[in-house]
Amino acid sequence: MNSNQIMVIYGNEPQKMIPPLLDAAGLLDDLKKDFVIGIKPNLVVAKESSSGATTDPELVGAVVEYLKVHGFNNLLIMESSWVGDSTKRAFKVCGYEEISRKFDVPLIDLKDDAYSEVRVDDLTLRICSKPLKVDYLINIPVLKAHCQTKLTCALKNLKGCIPDSEKRRFHSLGLHKPIAYLSTVLKTHLTIVDAIIGDLTFEEGGTPVQMNRIIAGKDPVLVDAYAAQLIGYEKDDIPYISLAERLGVGCADVTKAEVIELNQGTNSGKKFEASRQVMALAKYVVEKDACSACYGSLIHALERLRERGKLNALKAKVYIGQGFKGQKIEGIGIGLCARGCSISLPGCPPKARDIVEFLERLLK
Incomplete structure (x- = not known):
């Protein structure tokens, strides 16, 4: 290495x-x-x-x-x-x-x-x-x-x-x-x-x-x-x-x-109970069978926007997850599986930094 x-x-x-x-x-x-x-x-x-x-x-x-x-x-x-x-x-x-x-x-x-x-x-x-x-x-x-x-x-x-x-x-x-x-x-x-x-x-x-x-x-x-x-x-x-x-x-x-x-993310395996703060951020998300790797990046990105005082400006919900593969959706998509959204950010999984920059551009 x-x-x-x-x-x-x-x-x-x-x-x-x-x-x-x-x-x-x-x-x-x-x-x-x-x-x-x-x-x-x-x-x-x-x-x-x-x-x-x-x-x-x-x-x-x-x-x-x-x-x-x-x-x-x-x-x-x-x-x-x-x-x-x-x-x-x-x-x-x-x-x-x-x-x-x-x-x-x-x-x-x-x-x-x-x-x-x-x-x-x-x-x-x-x-x-x-x-x-x-x-x-x-x-x-x-x-x-x-x-x-x-x-x-x-x-x-x-x-x-x-x-x-x-x-x-x-x-x-x-x-x-x-x-x-x-x-x-x-x-x-x-x-x-x-x-x-x-x-x-x-x-x-x-x-x-x-x-x-x-x-x-x-x-x-x-x-x-x-x-x-x-x-x-x-x-x-x-x-x-x-x-x-x-x-x-x-x-x-x-x-x-x-x-x-070395491999790709998966939505299988044990999932842990979300805290109240994570659940509050999840109100901005429409999630369907999302991998934890991708979903976790989005949650961190939303928290960074909240820290910057910009999260309340996000009026539309964000779609994420394998359940949206192949679907055409009018809205914001995060990750490869939600690329059918009218506005989307690719990545499998995307970094939270990239999600922050993407959403900040939309909020301008």
């Missing part, structure tokens, strides 16, 4: 999705049998992944099983929940104790870890010692919105590798600069994004959106720039992405990315 490549696989069954994804990413080619491999999920709070807040334990379990099957046994699952919550409680509530028992993989609470001080330009960072010492770091964030930085994904998930006192200081420094600086020191070798269920507005969950995909990439900056578009933002809306690029961490130009989709 090259650094400019982004792999995407659609669905919501991680045990079936992870092996072909990691095969396509060429993970085994990067590893040596004696490597200590660190796995960093997002367990910001002690909430199940269905809340949109935390990394699906089935996904992490599938990654661990894949590595174990291929003879890699020096594995660590490392995390530090946000200030105010217990990592050990999160390991239990989020299903990670079961992974640890099943695969004999230790759970490392980084709140108990020592730390090292590292100077980056004009900033001294305190970073937990164990993440710095692993031979290969697999970052497994959740794709979700954030109340302060708009996006939390690859780069921001590394904030779980610093002491609680440093987390507080990151906030006092405005988050963006220290997040970018942290990524220059704490190198991620592979990012696997849990984009099965994320959150519409808040890093602690509560407004889950089902997008039914897992994403893999070696360049965390490129992954974040791509992820930003998936939920309706541009990279310039999230300053730490461009700052990390300027610091040499990676490339933020998505036009230079080779996006490889």
Whole structure:
């Protein structure tokens, strides 16, 4: 897998999705049998992944099983929940104790870890010692919105590798600069994004959106720039992405990315109950057998329009879903299946960023 490549696989069954994804990413080619491999999920709070807040334990379990099957046994699952919550409680509530028992993989609470001080330009960072010492770091964030930085994904998930006192200081420094600086020191070798269920507005969950995909990439900056578009933002809306690029961490130009989709989206599989906020946005939609990947993009796009104060100007409802294939409809269609609408945006699935731009042009 090259650094400019982004792999995407659609669905919501991680045990079936992870092996072909990691095969396509060429993970085994990067590893040596004696490597200590660190796995960093997002367990910001002690909430199940269905809340949109935390990394699906089935996904992490599938990654661990894949590595174990291929003879890699020096594995660590490392995390530090946000200030105010217990990592050990999160390991239990989020299903990670079961992974640890099943695969004999230790759970490392980084709140108990020592730390090292590292100077980056004009900033001294305190970073937990164990993440710095692993031979290969697999970052497994959740794709979700954030109340302060708009996006939390690859780069921001590394904030779980610093002491609680440093987390507080990151906030006092405005988050963006220290997040970018942290990524220059704490190198991620592979990012696997849990984009099965994320959150519409808040890093602690509560407004889950089902997008039914897992994403893999070696360049965390490129992954974040791509992820930003998936939920309706541009990279310039999230300053730490461009700052990390300027610091040499990676490339933020998505036009230079080779996006490889390993399969197509489907509307089959488990669907999760929508929150009130998602249901309020759904009032603008006429949905018929829509894939969660496509529908999730539309919901994120409508939320971005709401944030900009433009959603109330959308007077016509938006059609989406496989049930509209081949139909001629007078109205607005989103996605390939609704291309029979008089006004439509193609894509299978389209990015939320593209939907936002499309609807904003219609509202002018």
